[in-house]
Amino acid sequence: MTAAILVSIFMTLAAAATPILLAALGELVTEKAGVLNLGVEGMMLCGAVAGFAVAYSTGSVALGLIAATLAGVAAAMIFALLTLGLGSNQVATGLALTIFGIGASSLIGAGFVGRTITRLGPLFPADYAAHPWLRLVFGHDAIVYLSLALVLAVSLFLRRTRAGLILRAVGENADSAHAIGYRVLAIRTAATAFGGALAGLGGAYFSLALTPMWADRLTAGRGWIALALVVFAAWKPGRLLIGAYLFGAVATFELQAKAAGWSFIAPEVLAMTPYLATIVVLTMMSLGRRTGGRDAPACLGKPFPAS
Amino acid sequence: MSTIITRRTLLAGAAATSVLPLTGAQAQAPFGVGFIYVGPVGDHGWSWTHDQGRKALEKEYGNKIKTSFIENVAEGPDAVRAIRQLAQAGDQLIFTTSFGFMNPTIQVAKQFPKIKFEHATGYQRAENVATYNARFYEGRAVIGTLAGHMSKAGQAGYIASFPIPEVVMGINAFHLAAKKVNPNFKTKVIWASTWYDPAKEADAAKALIDQGCDVISQHTDSPAALQAAEQRGVYAFGQASDMKAFAPKAQLSAIVDDWSGYYIKRVKEAMDGSWKSGDVWGGIKDGMVKLAPYNDAVSPAARAAADEVQKGIIAGTLHPFTGELKDQKGTLRLKAGETASDEMLSKMDWYVDGVQA
Known part of the structure; x- marks a missing residue:
């Protein structure tokens, strides 16, 4: 493999990792506040279709990204209204949100099938963005840099700020947080909205950057991978970053190995690699946890007030 | 007139219609034609092309017929329920448009001997079940000819879904045609292990381009690979429908x-x-397989050669x-001058020399 191919592989894997990283980061914050929203796939699809519809209609990818973020928030607010407002079951509601998102995005997107837009391009000028190896650093689009900045911001927010501490307290022990005067439901709603915003943005990365078009179920199950990634990362933003890029690397390697004709590995085995890697890491983490420590927020998925 | 039924409303619908008696053919009632799709009609690929056929029916016959379809039907027990739903709703001719609907179609057809069924891409027939398919490999031979002429690297990438005979014969037809133009031609295959995953299809195209392929062909459903080709400045071919809008420079032609x-x-x-059961395998000659207009980039020599193949x-x-x-x-598969029988094609599980699969 030449250096040029390695650079190209890295560009592909960064692009593959970014939407999963965004969606997973949003879900991580939601779950840190004690809310389990399984509707990530649905929210991503809402973001993907809204982003494409607005970008196509206005000709502005930036407006599309804003619309996608708002659409993700809107979908998350349906979830918040049902689970936090009316106390419905979070798992069932989350699954329903995914099914709703598939249907709603298909309905809204029906008029946009077969259209395309100019994709979101690199952030930096072509001198850097198209340079043979400088593009490793400068060749990405704005969302890739934004996702990395958000990982840092979320990490600092959760660990170093008072607001982050309160959010974690709500997720770890909602009753205690309530007893000392914090508005548990309001904080959980805000965390859910943040999760929806990033899921919407992650979804729009498909329809505006990766594959600039709308087609039904465009995200093809990436929302579920984002959910798994949160567990994989043990609810830590830094590990989430590693996990997302690892997933991107394994998925890209699978395709590169096939293209290079490494016929000593059966294609079926290569297709399994991302999932095998996930199982192996999950198993290793589970073994590590036996020696102490707990990763999941203690109140994850539990309604408040307890019924 | 048309009715859209999704899988989600199917159960409710089945409950409602099963209590209605079968009224049989009434005078002047529109003739019911039903369709079962494996994917969403919005996939812009396989299911979409069948839905275009349904729309053509409505245009042709207007109020004389009433069409309905169920999309996103999983291949398996779900399909039995979906097909039965259309049969009970009064459709008199039902098209089931994916290979995996074969057994469900036969099963439901036995229960409704008066209703006629048409199963796409299958091989099991009955008195009231006909089969039909298109000779896509003919289209592959045309685009393979174009690839042979247009590839400077002498190397094409091929994004394939699953190693079933339909896909294998497509790869072979493409490669044989390209090899006729350039004896050293190579075709590199990536098995995507999916019919539809736009992001993965795009990444597969990028991997093939990284490995030196400058023409991309595909047997998966979305236009994502074409978009990747457009971005990287290489050529590609549309699949199932004309995908020029997605890649105006990259798409040399498309199998439609x-x-x-x-x-x-x-x-x-x-x-x-006058309807009778039977098996139709239509090709370019029958208009079932068409080639999208060639891109302006196609050289005169390539154009002439591709037209020659179509004419032949x-x-x-x-x-x-x-x-x-x-x-x-x-292994010798065909002797000099011998042509492949339809049976050989429909069971093809071997690759011709020069294919890297």
Whole structure:
């Protein structure tokens, strides 16, 4: 493999990792506040279709990204209204949100099938963005840099700020947080909205950057991978970053190995690699946890007030 | 007139219609034609092309017929329920448009002997079940000819879904045609292990381009690979429909499925009573497989060669699989001058020399 191919592989894997990283980061914050929203796939699809519809209609990818973020928030607010407002079951509601998102995005997107837009391009000028190896650093689009900045911001927010501490307290022990005067439901709603915003943005990365078009179920199950990634990362933003890029690397390697004709590995085995890697890491983490420590927020998925 | 039924409303619908008695053919009631799709009609690929056929029916017959479809039907027990739903709703001719609907179609057809069924891409027939398919490999031979002429690297990438005969024969037809132009031609295959995952299809295209392929062909459903080719400045071919809008520079041509002619003919036969079960495997000659207009980038020589292949196929003087033909392992599959039988094609599980799969 030449250096040029390695650079190209890295560009592909960064692009593959970014939407999963965004969606997973949003879900991580939601779950840190004690809310389990399984509707990530649905929210991503809402973001993907809204982003494409607005970008196509206005000709502005930036407006599309804003619309996608708002659409993700809107979908998350349906979830918040049902689970936090009316106390419905979070798992069932989350699954329903995914099914709703598939249907709603298909309905809204029906008029946009077969259209395309100019994709979101690199952030930096072509001198850097198209340079043979400088593009490793400068060749990405704005969302890739934004996702990395958000990982840092979320990490600092959760660990170093008072607001982050309160959010974690709500997720770890909602009753205690309530007893000392914090508005548990309001904080959980805000965390859910943040999760929806990033899921919407992650979804729009498909329809505006990766594959600039709308087609039904465009995200093809990436929302579920984002959910798994949160567990994989043990609810830590830094590990989430590693996990997302690892997933991107394994998925890209699978395709590169096939293209290079490494016929000593059966294609079926290569297709399994991302999932095998996930199982192996999950198993290793589970073994590590036996020696102490707990990763999941203690109140994850539990309604408040307890019924 | 049309009714859209999704899988989600199917159960409710089944409950509602099963209590209605079967009224049989009423005077002047529109003739019911039903469709079962494996994917969403919005996939812009396989299911979409069948839905275009359904729309052509509505345009042709207007109020004389009433069409309905169920999309996103999983291949398996779900399909039985979906097909039965259409049968009970009064459809008199039902098209089931994916290979995996074969057994469910046969099963439901036994329970509704008066209703006629048409199963796409299958091989099991009955008195009231006909099968139909298109000779896509003829289209592959044309685009393979274009690839042979247009590839400077002498190397094409091929994004394939699953190693079933339909896909394998497509790869072979493409490669044989390209090899006729350039004897050293190589075709690199990536098995995506999916019919539809746009992001993965795009990444597969990028991997093939990284490995030096400058023409991309695909047997998956979305236009994502074409978009990747457009971005990287290489050529590609559309799949199932003309995908020029997605890649105006990259798309050299596209294999276009056109079911409308067959659907219009079969519905007419079903209405006037001349419908008979049978097997139709239509190609370029029948208009079931079409080639999208060539891109301006296609060189005059490539254009002429591709037209020659099309003419030869239509006239019956050229068969994409003509001996002498050896597979990758050197086994003789066709003797000199011999052409592949339909049976051989429908069971193909070997690759011709020069294919890296």
